[in-house]
Amino acid sequence: xxxxxxxxxxxxxxxxxxxxxxxxxxxxxxxxxxxxxxxxxxxxxxxxxxxxxxxxxxxxxxxxxxxxxxxxxxxxxxxxxxxxxxxxxxxxxxxxxxxxxxxxxxxxxxxxxxxxxxxxxxxxxxxxxxxxxxxxxxxxxxxxxxxxxxxxxxxxxxxxxxxxxxxxxxxxxxxxxxxxxxxxxxxxxxxxxxxxxxxxxxxxxxxxxxxxxxxxxxxxxxxxxxxxxxxxxxxxxxxxxxxxxxxxxxxxxxxxxxxxxxxxxxxxxxxxxxxxxxxxxxxxxxxxxxxxxxxxxxxxxxxxxxxxxxxxxxxxxxxxxxxxxxxxxxxxxxxxx
Ligand SMILES: [Zn+2]
Ligand SMILES: [Zn+2]
Numbered sequence: 001x002x003x004x005x006x007x008x009x010x011x012x013x014x015x016x017x018x019x020x021x022x023x024x025x026x027x028x029x030x031x032x033x034x035x036x037x038x039x040x041x042x043x044x045x046x047x048x049x050x051x052x053x054x055x056x057x058x059x060x061x062x063x064x065x066x067x068x069x070x071x072x073x074x075x076x077x078x079x080x081x082x083x084x085x086x087x088x089x090x091x092x093x094x095x096x097x098x099x100x101x102x103x104x105x106x107x108x109x110x111x112x113x114x115x116x117x118x119x120x121x122x123x124x125x126x127x128x129x130x131x132x133x134x135x136x137x138x139x140x141x142x143x144x145x146x147x148x149x150x151x152x153x154x155x156x157x158x159x160x161x162x163x164x165x166x167x168x169x170x171x172x173x174x175x176x177x178x179x180x181x182x183x184x185x186x187x188x189x190x191x192x193x194x195x196x197x198x199x200x201x202x203x204x205x206x207x208x209x210x211x212x213x214x215x216x217x218x219x220x221x222x223x224x225x226x227x228x229x230x231x232x233x234x235x236x237x238x239x240x241x242x243x244x245x246x247x248x249x250x251x252x253x254x255x256x257x258x259x260x261x262x263x264x265x266x267x268x269x270x271x272x273x274x275x276x277x278x279x280x281x282x283x284x285x286x287x288x289x290x291x292x293x294x295x296x297x298x299x300x301x302x303x304x305x306x307x308x309x310x311x312x313x314x315x316x317x318x319x320x321x322x323x324x325x326x327x328x329x330x331x332x333x334x335x336x337x
Contacts, residue, residue: 064157064158064160065160067127068129068155068157068160068162071123071127071129071131071155072129072131072153072155072162072164075119075123075131075133075153075155076153076164076166078119079116079133079149079151079166079168080168080169080170082112082115082116082119083108083112083147083149083168083170084170084171085115086108086111086112086115087108087147087170087172087175088175089111090104090107090108090111090266091175091176091177091178091266092176094178094181094182094266095176095178095181095185095192096181097185098181098182098185098186099182099185100178100182100266100267100268101266101267102267103267104138104263104264104266104267105138105139105263107266108135108138108147108149109135109138112135112149112151113133113134113135116133116135116151119131119133120132120133127157128157129155129156129157130155130156130157131153131154131155132153132154132155133151133152133153134151134152135149135150135151136150136151136152136165137149137150138150138263139263140261140262140263140274140275141169141170142169143255143275144255144256144259144261144262144274144275144276144277145171145172145173145227145229145253145277146169146170146171146172147169147170147172147262147263148167148168148169148170149167149168149170150165150166150167150168151165151166151168152164152165153165153166172227172262173226173227173228173229174226174227174228175226175227175262176225176226176227177223177224177225177226177227177253177265177279178265178266178268179260179265179268179270179299179303180197180199180223180281180299180303181197182268183206183268183270183303184197184199184202184203184206187200187201187202187205187206188200188202189201189202190202192225193225194225195224195225195226195251196222196223196224196225196251197222197223197224197225198220198222199218199219199220199221199222199223199281200219200220201219203215203218203219203221203281203302204216204217204218204219204221207295207302207306210306212294212295212306213293213294213308214292214293214294214295214308214325215294215295217283217284217287217292217294217311217325218281218283218284218294218295218302219284220284220285220286221281221282221283221284222281222282222285223251223279223280223281223282223299224250224251224252224253224279225251226251227253227262227277228250228251228252228253229252229253230247230252230253230254231252232246232247232252235254235333235334235335236333236334236335237335238334238335238336239334239335239336239337240335242315244314244334244336245314245315245322247280248280248282248314248322248324251279252279253277253278253279254277254278254279255275255276255277256275256276256277256278256298256300257275257276258271258276258278258298258300258304258305259271259276259277259278259298259299259300260272260274260276260277260299260300260303260304261274261275261276261277262276262277264276270299270300270302270303270304271300271303271304271305276300278298278299278300279298279299280297280298280299280324281297281298281299281302282297282322282324283297283311283323283324283325285322287311287323288313288321288323289311289313289323290310290311290312290313290323291310291311292310292311292325293308293309293310293311293325294308294309294311294325295307295308295309295325296308296309296325296326296327296330297309297324297325297326298330301327307327308325308327309324309325309326309327309330310325310326310327311323311324311325312324312325312326312331312336
């Protein structure tokens with residue numbers, strides 16, 4: 001309980017008024033000084049603390065944007081890998097079913113966006129960054145062995161956002177060529193192994209249905225399963241030594257104005273107006289007679305607009321002989337006399 005002692009209070013007042021005034025005034029000057037110093041120290045401490053917090057925030061922001069950029073770089077480098085996987089899955093599916101895609105560009109776009117969506121979820125879970133990827137273009141690349149895919153990437157987290165259009169050039173090498181499977185897959189005797197299509201009677205039946213003469217020479221014919229770019233350039237080199245033999249043995253593909261591009265091959269189109277590619281379909285391996293006439297062996301002549309060629313025996317290094325049918329313009333292109 002607080003007690004008010006009126007008497008003592010009065011006495012103190014008297015003392016203050018009599019002698020202690022100057023002393024007390026001096027004391028309060030010191031008190032004010034102390035107060036000012038303490039306040040200044042407190043203010044400075046607050047200021048220093050604030051500054052360091054600002055620096056910490058800047059550091060943190062820098063760190064955030066570094067992580068952000070790193071994650072996006074990682075995402076961007078993943079797109080070509082995902083694109084190749086999409087192309088591989090689509091072509092495998094087409095070859096297995098023997099059925100063409102109705103719109104290969106649309107199928108690639110749809111499948112790639114589906115796999116990007118899956119990736120977006122993973123990135124969000126691991127980094128907290130919200131990423132979206134939209135495929136804006138699918139088309140032929142600079143050469144027929146590449147497909148170009150444009151993707152629009154948007155990403156954001158907290159106050160950082162990102163917007164970029166990237167073009168990925170996807171190699172189609174080592175993907176299966178879907179065209180033979182679409183054209184001949186419906187015939188019973190058609191089959192394939194890890195490197196080749198084996199036509200059995202299928203190709204001869206197919207050529208017969210196109211009213212091609214000499215179709216019987218293609219019984220038990222073969223052609224490559226996977227796309228491989230020919231190493232013999234310029235192409236006229238094929239006429240020298242065993243180059244042509246080696247090219248046929250390896251199942252190489254060549255750039256060609258008349259040959260079908262990969263996007264059209266997925267749709268079962270044997271020749272198209274794009275700058276495409278061609279490979280050779282080997283006739284019956286037992287044939288060993290030059291001067292026979294049958295449909296010329298480049299695949300766009302077999303599966304597209306057909307015309308005849310003459311059989312040519314080629315020498316290989318072991319002295320045994322293989323044979324293809326070639327028209328004049330293809331003989332010229334490959335330097336074969
Ligand atoms: Zn070649
Ligand atoms: Zn095409």
